[in-house]
Amino acid sequence: MHDIHATVFPYFSRWQSSHGKIFIYWLGTEPFLYIADPEFLKKMSTEVLAKKWGKPNVFRNDRNPMFGNGLIMVEGNEWVHHRHVVAPSFSPLNLKAMGSMIKECTEQMMERWLTQINSGNSEIDVEKEIIATAGEIIATSSFGMKDEKAREICEKLRELQMILFKTTRYVGVPFGKWFNTKKTLEARKLGKEIDKLLLNVITNRKNNSNNKEKGQEDLLGLLLEANRKVDGKFGKTLSTRELVDECKTFFFAGHETTALAISWTLFLLAVHEDWQIQLRDEIRELAGDNKEIDINVLSGLKKMKWVMNEAVRLYPPAPNVQRQAKEDIKVDNNFTVPSGTNIWIDVVGMHHDPTLWGDDVNEFRPERFIDDVNGGCNHKMGYLPFGFGGRMCVGRNLSFMEYKIVLTLLLSRFRFKLSPSYQHSPAIMLSLRPTHGLPLIVETL
Numbered sequence: 001m002h003d004i005h006a007t008v009f010p011y012f013s014r015w016q017s018s019h020g021k022i023f024i025y026w027l028g029t030e031p032f033l034y035i036a037d038p039e040f041l042k043k044m045s046t047e048v049l050a051k052k053w054g055k056p057n058v059f060r061n062d063r064n065p066m067f068g069n070g071l072i073m074v075e076g077n078e079w080v081h082h083r084h085v086v087a088p089s090f091s092p093l094n095l096k097a098m099g100s101m102i103k104e105c106t107e108q109m110m111e112r113w114l115t116q117i118n119s120g121n122s123e124i125d126v127e128k129e130i131i132a133t134a135g136e137i138i139a140t141s142s143f144g145m146k147d148e149k150a151r152e153i154c155e156k157l158r159e160l161q162m163i164l165f166k167t168t169r170y171v172g173v174p175f176g177k178w179f180n181t182k183k184t185l186e187a188r189k190l191g192k193e194i195d196k197l198l199l200n201v202i203t204n205r206k207n208n209s210n211n212k213e214k215g216q217e218d219l220l221g222l223l224l225e226a227n228r229k230v231d232g233k234f235g236k237t238l239s240t241r242e243l244v245d246e247c248k249t250f251f252f253a254g255h256e257t258t259a260l261a262i263s264w265t266l267f268l269l270a271v272h273e274d275w276q277i278q279l280r281d282e283i284r285e286l287a288g289d290n291k292e293i294d295i296n297v298l299s300g301l302k303k304m305k306w307v308m309n310e311a312v313r314l315y316p317p318a319p320n321v322q323r324q325a326k327e328d329i330k331v332d333n334n335f336t337v338p339s340g341t342n343i344w345i346d347v348v349g350m351h352h353d354p355t356l357w358g359d360d361v362n363e364f365r366p367e368r369f370i371d372d373v374n375g376g377c378n379h380k381m382g383y384l385p386f387g388f389g390g391r392m393c394v395g396r397n398l399s400f401m402e403y404k405i406v407l408t409l410l411l412s413r414f415r416f417k418l419s420p421s422y423q424h425s426p427a428i429m430l431s432l433r434p435t436h437g438l439p440l441i442v443e444t445l
């Protein structure tokens with residue numbers, strides 16, 4: 001059931017059989033180096049500093065309305081500068097204050113579920129619900145707005161994502177953007193509307209000293225604070241425009257990925273009920289009847305962390321990692337990756353490779369992470385749910401916290417079973433998602 005590589009990447013799986021774990025393929029006129037070999041990746045990445053890596057231009061153009069010049073897309077010294085301002089906002093200490101926002105949004109979702117269950121319908125499309133809630137969580141924890149304003153931005157951002165990814169894209173095909181002029185213009189228009197809304201939020205925040213204290217609790221507040229500190233030290237702060245792009249980046253990079261980690265976990269726990277019981281027992285043991293979320297309790301949830309590690313191994317929400325060589329990269333003295341080559345790293349492929357994990361690679365076995373953060377993988381670059389090197393996911397602490405809070409609340413209140421209407425069909429829609437949603441039978445405990 002969990003052997004998904006050939007389902008989600010049928011071409012790469014077939015080409016691996018005939019060409020091995022490193023080969024070149026083309027998207028239109030763009031060459032891509034495919035890599036599913038961690039040793040090759042290690043050799044290449046020891047040659048290249050994080051700031052020397054680029055991101056494929058073809059994807060940058062395609063995704064500009066989503067990410068702009070946010071952290072995911074910037075390169076070189078610009079990236080160093082952005083990362084320097086952004087990273088401290090995600091320290092566990094700074095994130096603490098966001099716990100209550102996460103709890104509040106999750107409780108609202110649970111109330112909706114209870115109403116539905118009490119009306120006699122216990123089948124819930126958990127993926128859809130959790131993505132919507134994670135959108136609210138990231139909007140609230142990014143720009144601190146509740147209700148209408150956050151919802152309006154949230155809805156527009158999701159609409160933009162739909163336009164960009166539910167239509168055929170012609171990545172790498174010369175003049176490809178003109179094949180879809182209507183959609184391209186629609187995306188650009190929506191991108192501008194979102195920018196305007198966010199610009200308003202940021203300008204108000206900058207001007208409104210009354211909000212300062214409250215604002216500092218969310219990511220934008222932390223960013224503004226970090227930006228103030230940077231001023232003078234490095235002589236350059238992020239402009240309001242750049243802050244808008246960072247807020248959009250947090251939204252797109254941060255909500256669906258975390259929601260999918262939670263959704264795939266609930267699917268796995270519905271299939272492997274023994275682990276659902278073990279996690280519930282662990283929560284009870286550590287939290288007792290305490291209704292408040294205590295950060296120390298969260299860090300004590302060891303089994304939950306193994307389950308998360310195993311869920312993002314089998315079903316990595318970010319199924320591939322991309323780079324572009326900005327200069328020639330020599331590997332082993334006899335191989336050169338020429339400057340300009342796009343690099344496409346197959347995370348699903350490596351996470352399901354029996355030569356790296358052993359014969360039980362496609363089994364759900366959270367215990368493989370008990371004494372090993374790398375899950376017993378025989379190469380440390382074979383497990384990359386959050387990417388690698390200096391460009392590794394900057395928001396992972398936030399996703400760990402959100403994952404633990406949401407699961408703690410859900411498992412304390414509900415039991416999950418797979419609905420007979422569930423069809424197992426994981427597919428790539430930018431991230432790795434269940435094609436037909438995730439209908440689960442949800443019972444109150």
Ligand code: HEM
Binds near residue numbers: 388
């Ligand atoms: C389970 C949840 C998540 C997963 C699986 C995930 C995965 C990833 C991956 C694979 C990368 C690319 C790393 C690389 O290129 O080496 C990345 C980068 C990034 N992620 Fe996440 N992510 C998650 C949650 C978040 C959250 C919650 C945020 C922010 C709110 C976030 C913000 C970012 C940003 C800004 C980058 C770009 C970092 C850089 O290039 O310096 N992510 N993430």
